[in-house]
Amino acid sequence: MFTNSIRRKIMGIALALIVLMALTSVLSLVMVRRVGDRFDELTAVHVPAYGSLARAHIRSLERALALRRLVIETLAPTLDATNFEETKKTFLAKGLEVEREVAAARASMAALIGEGGSFEDQKAFVRLDSRLEALMTGPRRFLNEEIARLLAAIEAKDQRAVADGLVRVDHLRDEVNAQFEAIRAEMLVLLRADGRATLETQQHVMWVAAVVTLLAAALGVVFSTLVSDGVTGPVRRLLEGARAVEAGRLDHEVAVTTHDEIGHLTHAFNQMVEQLRQKARILDTFGHYVDPRVVQGLIDRSALGADGQRRVMTVLFCDVAGFTGTSERMTPQGLVKILNSYFSTMSAPIRENDGVIDKYIGDAIMAYWGPPFHADGDQTQLACVAAAAMLERLESLRASFPELLGMRSAPISFDIRIGVATGEALVGSIGSEHMMNYTVVGDTVNFASRLEGACKHYGVRALVCERTARAADAVVETREIDLVALAGQEKPERIFEIMGRKGALSAEQSALRTRFAEGLVAYRAGDWDAARSAFTAGLCAAPADGPSHLFLRRLEQMSAAAPADAWDGAWRLDEK
Template sequence: MTHLRRLLVARLPLLASLAVLVGALLLRAVDPPALARLRDVAFDTFQRIKPRVVPDDMPVRIVDIDEPALAAHGQWPWPRTMVARLNDKLVEKGALVIAYDVIFAEPDRSSIPRLARDLASFTDPDTLQRIITTFPDNDVVFAASLAGSRSVLGFGFEPVARGTAPRRKNGFAAAGDDPRGFLPIWPGSIRPLDLLEQAARGLGSVNTDADATSDAAVVRRVPMLFRLGGQGDPYPALAIETLRLAQDASAYIAKSSGASGEAAFGTRTGIVSIKVGQVEIPTDARGRVTLYDSGHRPSRYVSAKAVLDGSVPADRLDGHIVFIGTSALGLKDLRHTPIAANVPGVEVHAQIVEQILSGVYLLRPDYATGLELLFIAVLGALFVVLLPRLSGGQMALVALLGIAIAVLGPWHAFSLGHQLIDPVYPAATLAAVYAVGSAFGFMRAEAERARIRGAFGMYLSPDLVAQLARQPDRLKLGGEQREITVMFTDVRGFTTIAEQFDPQALTVFMNRFLTPMTDIILEAHGTVDKYMGDNIMAFWNAPLALAEHPRHACEAALAMTKRLAELDIEWRREAHEQGREHIPVMIGIGINTGVVSVGNFGSTQRFTYTVLGDSVNLAARLEGQCKTYAVGAILGEATAMAVSDFALVELDLIKVKGKTEPERIFALAGDKAMASTPEFAALLEKQEAFLVAYRAGDFEAALERVGVARAAAEAAGWVSGYHDAMRERTKALLAAPPPIWDGVFVATEK
């Protein structure tokens, strides 16, 4: 049972990632509405990045009953005689087809004969008859104008069953499965006046398909055909009815699954395309065209005022398909599209016609869902397999690559082929698989670190054990003030290294590392305070007094660095023999000297012999800065002054995190023998020149001198990444000089 439990704990990251992957695949197979909305939002984003490009010669215009037109000719609705005049003006300007995104459902109440009838009780019959015969009805005038033009009137569908069915102005045929089963069904309709409906050459629905997203309705897909009450042939949308008249076509042909050349695999999958005249329009399974938004184009619009007063140039309308609608806010015919909010509804119909004329369609291929599921399954499984085998950094790169493919692949399909492949859900699934697996892996690594602390944290130096045996009274709470030298060490990238081993192998590795490091510290008369996972804390001059304790600490640091290099050669050979990647093992060492409190601290039940104080904290911070300065060991100024005959290189003036006063810090480059060489003396000279320029704020000179100092360091045998790190920092300061510069680097990380 214990073995099984350990096995489950060891496999927890893999099992958790696998559970996320399987759950994500099942959720995508169900495809709840929330996921569909998420896809739509992603496709909207693609359109915002790359809107549809409209050619300058696109023969589609919108005559806008805008605010200037309303100001000039009165509030809407206008008298039908005014609309008839607008229609006649468009015919004069050479409009190919005139389509109204307006439903003329009621008689014109401003017509003089109608007003006379309304006042019949106040007028004698002879006068009433004379008025009726003298003044024509406004609707009759408009009907006559419609009859003399290629005009399409709009009608609308309603969610309640009322009204009579509109006339059908077109024929209809089907190929393949009956398309009526795939079309949206509406119970009722609002149709134009019978007189106007009869006069118009075409009738088209003004309805658009709106998808609810948050608190707004976004028009993304527009049906091309509708059914009324579930009976009879379908009715066309305003856009394709306009195209039918523009081609003098008589009918529509809906091509569905099961038609010649269309594979249905024994199932009724939906509508494939709708043909009107010579144009075949690919649709989704429900006969809808996905709007590919171009955004607002002022050149698409012509004010109705300009048409009525004759100021519009003829070439703006000649040979064009003209839609009549309104952008006036008060008339409330506004929609949200993928790119913009509050777009005039008439623009949706105009843009659909533009798409059809350009042959530009946004299509979601039949294989899209299968491709997305396959991508998630393959990449997700790869993540699950690689998570326990790669380091944290390597896995992060793999995850970023997979997510990039998940996003850039669909973008490529959209940008070049106008195909809609979901970028969001595959990317989110891969991110979730990686995040969950990494989180559990991190927790397991932390658990290993805690186990190592428990195994090694109780060890004390033999000197301390002997003294406590002789003086048991020291086993009491409290401490004394004493100058000591403190050392902190840390293995660089321990988590990455730990991921290579199972718990048993990691224990062996840590023992092989900590044992020689501890031996060196003890041989140098130091006290190992504690092990914190891969960290070692040690100090000198307590509990026993030790002369020249800074020197002993520095000698230990140099010996530890040398011994670790020898161990790393062994580990590299073993990794090669075992066929796994070798991660070099390196440590950072921070050493500082100062007066601290030393003694037993804790409770009466449990306490430990340790050191506390600001100098201890500074030593810990210096160890953390080894990574910043790319060196192996950093000394505080007090320690450096005590071992001035060692090979020391001044690095910087720094305010470590948690301190307000700057500290001069030094790299421990080598021993006294190295310090006595002429090459090292040359290095110190070049280093000082660099620091003088750097602290004076002369970053241009500093940038030149840091390269010279780097070459001197190589000649002296001091190999580190320090000068490269300072070169990059100097470049940054040169590019963006701080307003106030005192030569002090403020560390933001421990």
């Protein structure tokens, strides 16, 4: 049963209940019919037989009364012939009625004996029939003979013979009546016994019908419970498995205990979980090489399509400054430790701020923010906060190198440069038919790379484009550095330095930003003296400020060779 389909199980339950109901109904009908037959037997045979016997007894008494009247009329002084004849006819008619009623009673008893009831009933009716036959052929025949002689004496008007005959008739009549009364009493006892037996049978039938109905109901409930448990049990286990998967537990496998639709569904569920496990393994494995969101999107094929799309993206480049010469003097094992520590430390802020690390290029990191992973309003702030956090972790990274290399001190020249740019870029799976890479390409990417390279020229660690600086003004502190056309650019753009998180500047940094901004205004207006004075004041707040030293050197050049009249304050930087 439990290997069948759910449809067959349900049909089996229904058919089993129908069969149980049918058996109960048939059994009840059979037993009720037996009771009905007993009632029919009582009403159609027992009661009529007793009634016929009772009427025969009554007619016998009426016949005796009619005979008495005949005798009385004979002894009267004057004989009324008409009344005498009427009384004689009544007497004769009652005798015939006695014969008919006795015959009817015996016929009913013969029918009961012939139909076959219980053995005791058959014996009782055979005994009653024999007694009736003995009564009719014995005492009653003698009574009839005496009555015939009495009637002859009456017609002969022999009063002495009439008196003697009447004594003999009374004696025989009493005997006949006594036997009739005994037979009737025994018949009544038998009738009452059969009535009680019929009522008991009826009660028995009712109890049996109730017990059978309850038994059928119990069997139906037990059978339905077994089948329903066979259906709901696997469903419950399947539901628990689904909840486990929903909770992220992919090690849960549901046992297949049936071969119905639920069993097939359970097998399919286990296969689905196995595919999810494989998918999770893929995500876990390739998540170390490619950002898990990219892997997930490529697996789903719905979030990331193969066709490229132009979207506004924010791109970050981070590179190590002054490390090439030092790395050439290090052992490969030491270099790997330093690079792994560097990548781990600098990648963490990017991941913490929801960035997508696109690739590691030598000792450089390329990351991006934007659709479909970020909204346009969030990407620049996340990127700039990540850049600020990377700058904050630089000193702790440097401090870890001696312990990492097993040295008391590690004379390693190590610094970083960061470039961040926001703009339109091409996003998608790019590559050959054999190998693809989901990445970002375009002028924005090149601009971010140029900004990272320009950090060396300006002596700063983090440069961003104007669009990025304006959009991230709520989370980081910036200062405008220059209006410059980087290598590969025709139109100059304003570039800014990330100085720290919003509201975290020191007094010296605030003073430097103010003096440097004043110097830029004077510089672009061609007021070299005012510009020189402002940049020098900035160096008083921050003596090592690279942009201030750079602009002071430019001012020396400007003083020697003034720019053209159409000069707009922009600078062209051809080196990458």
